[in-house]
Amino acid sequence: MNQHRYLRAYMAGIVVPTAFFFIAATAYILFRLVYHFPVAVERFIVFPLTVVPNAWGLWNVVFIFWRQRLQMPIGLHGALLPFLLAPLGIVFTNLSNVTIPTFAVHFFPVAAALALILYYLGWKYLVGYFNCVVGLA
16 A cells, blocks of 8 residues: 555545534534524635645645654644644634624634644544555555
8 A cells, every 4th residue: 555645644634624514514404404594604614614625635734744854743733733723724814804703712722732633633533544554564
């Protein structure tokens, strides 16, 4: 299994966010259609559904590429990804004229810390596991 190492790394990286968004989208559709949940996320869901899984896959390719040159744990490497995704999300939000509610602005420091913790754990345990499955670890 030494062929297509970076393709396997990309595929191992996109598994976690793709599965998460599938479950989240299913829950949202149930709340929206069954319980008439009033929040419409169609305008700003494009960024997370398209950019985030691809970023995870490419970030895993970067990890596999740098692994021999720079000895960094996979969890720490994954915890650096929000520092790239957050500015991209802010730019996308400004370009699409989506207004951010004031409670979300006040919740941002807690959400940022929580995101770092979740990214660290997701990368350490889940992406690390899928890297082992495809023979990269």
